[in-house]
Amino acid sequence: MDDQGREDFRCYVTHRSPALLRTAYLLTGNRADAEDLLQTSLAKTYLAWDRIREREALDGYVRRVMVNTQTSFWRRRRIDERPTEELPEVAGRDATADLDLHDALWRALAGLPRKQRAAVVLRYYEDLSEAESAQALGVSVGAVKSATSRALAKLRSDPVLADRTDDPRLTLPTGAQP
Amino acid sequence: MSPLDDELRRAMSERALRVQPAADPLADIERRARQIRRTRLACLALGVTVLVAGSAIAVPTLIEATGTENAPEVRLTTVPEPSAVPTPDRPPTPAPTSRPAGTLDPADPWPYRGERSVRTDFLAQVQAAWEGEHPDSTVSPLFGRVYEPSQQPELVFVASGPDGNWWGFAQRTTSVGSTEPVARITQQQKLSAGATALVTVLGADGGGSTVLVVAAPDSRGIFYAPTGGAQQTPMAMPVEGVTGVGIAFRDGDLSRDRVRVVAANGATVYDQAIAPASAAVTPANLLPWPQRGDRVAGPPENALKARFASAFDRTDDIDQVRYRALYAGDTDGGLRFTYGQAWFTGSQDAFGVGLTNGTGAPQPEFFLGPATDPSAAVLAYNISGQPASDEQVLVVIPEPRTTQVSYDSNAAGAFSPATPVPGGDGVYLIDRTLAGTSGSDRLQVLTGKGNQATDVSYQGPVVDLLCGYTSCS
Secondary structure (H helix, E strand, O other), rough: HHHHHHHHHHHHHHHHHHHHHHHHHHHHHOOHHHHHHHHHHHHHHOOOHHOOOOOHHHHHHHHHHHHHHHHHHHHHHHOOOOOOOOOOOOOOOOHHHHHHHHHHHHHHHOOOOOOHHHHHHHHHOOOOOOOHHHHHOOOHHHHHHHHHHOOOHHHHOOHHHHOOOHHHOOOOOOOOOO | OOOHHHHHHHHHHHOOOOOOOOOOHHHHHHHHHHHHHHHHHHHHHHHHHHHHHHHOOOOOEEEEEEOOOOOOOOOEOOOOOOOOOOOOOOOOOOOOOOOOOOOOOOOEOOEEEOOHHHHHHHHHHHHHHHHHHHOOEEEEEEEEEOOOOEEEEEEEEEEEOOOEEEEEEEEEEEOOOOEEEEEEEEEEEEEEOOOEEEEHHHOOOOOOOOEEEEEEEOEEEEEHHHHHHOOOOOOOOOOOOOOOOEEEEEEEEEEOOOOEEEEOOOOOEEEEEOOOHHEOOOOOOOOOOOOOOOOOOOOOHHHHHHEEEEEEEOOOHHHHEEEEEEEEEEEEOEEEEEEEEEEEEOOOOEEEEEEEOOOOOOOOEEEEEEEOOOOOOEEEEEEEEOOOOOEHHHHEEEEEEEEEEEEEEOOOOOOEEEEOOOOOOOEEEEEEEOOOHHHOEEEEEOOOOOOOOOOEEEEEEEHHHHHOOOOOO
């Protein structure tokens, strides 16, 4: 890689690392693995830098490398994803109730199979379309729909959330109106 | 958008905002890049060393892809060299014959790549399904994966046998009315000499197409150009770490899309447009039932193929007729017969067909039925012209999970259990009187536990099962 390429790469890493790290964190469930995943993915991107033609689509490329690396990464490490960070203070809404629910959702998310989890992260955190998610995951649009649907069903039936079946925030809107 | 979706977004955003990257990540990235590069080069060098050593002394080397779906590992296991004591009687091992880069040799096909479970759990089913159409053939797996939405295996393979070299694509499906998963050969094609890429076009969930390309494992790259444009992008790996296989998803017309394969030596060995119509697709109504009976006892299948082609005024296309026998055997009167499904390559429909032949028969009796109902619980074939007899023989071929077949010779009577053919694997030969052929006889087929109240898969007139291609009279 020449000096200009290296500078371009540095600029990209500097500006996009925060956002990419957050995605990696959601994919892996803990900070240490997220940093490891991001560094490895960016290293692979570094090696392919000269061959990447569409620099506008770098995020998509890195995201895809990250998702693919995370699956093999996950198998080798077999890390238990129980969250350990302390819950922050949140003002405004019923903070305690929100924290409890979000903690429960986070734990339920940790229990998803890796590809379902990746689909949920891409669709609901990254706000990618089904087509963009399919490209990142290297599967068809139908596979994304299927994985996402199964993931949401699994979240709703997760024992961690089972006690919250009466929580209106976890119910789907029904056709009948009161 | 549901409340759960909103809370999920908020939960993830909340968590994600907690993390911040290191101050200077670039140094670590470059270090990791150097490490990855060293690892890749080390694997390549080791592979070259092994191949060179193999040409001088017979040092068998086992290369096995032990990878699962997401963490493939390539282990190189070298068997210890032979003893240093000279063995004058052992002739020197000849150097391996070279072949053009990236070509597929059916006698020595590319090693299997992909998910190991597909090779261990699915290959035998594919072999059995393949032998149904191509007897005495050997199937060699090339690439396998588990299709994510259905969690069913898929396999690209090459086959060699008396009818030549082929390659194909198989999926595991569950036949209608059965819980048993079976292998279904959905695509098959003659293998061209010097083939360098196998290109399969499949349907994709939600519409569109999936293009799967299998090339040599050491291919430098597989590229895809939509609508034949200049922009060629590397195809994705359907299974992480498996080289020489690419996948792409496309909507719309693929007829101008192109695939290019670059071999290990940098040469372009494949550069062609997608030609999905050229793939020989097996009919959608091909029954995955086992082949039963004794095919050697039946009449020559070439004779049946010729009659089938003639029935459709396509006598010039006999070599395009495919036949899969469902049962073949003899009647008590000495007639040989075969019954199964026949179709023309590329056709979506397979038809029920039967042929009899044997000493004393006035003429071979050919039967052409309608396109097979893929949900059929039972097929039937009526053999007339029994030598020195006014009776006919009703061949009943029920679906594999059948537990009992019963026959009522006239509508006023009761069903009596029929006796299956010894060694016929659930096929029945029922003597049919002239009275029965008037349309009053009935058949009952039971599945599951054989409970007449709950397990009836068919109960009705025999004549309804004997419709011909043009009429049911």
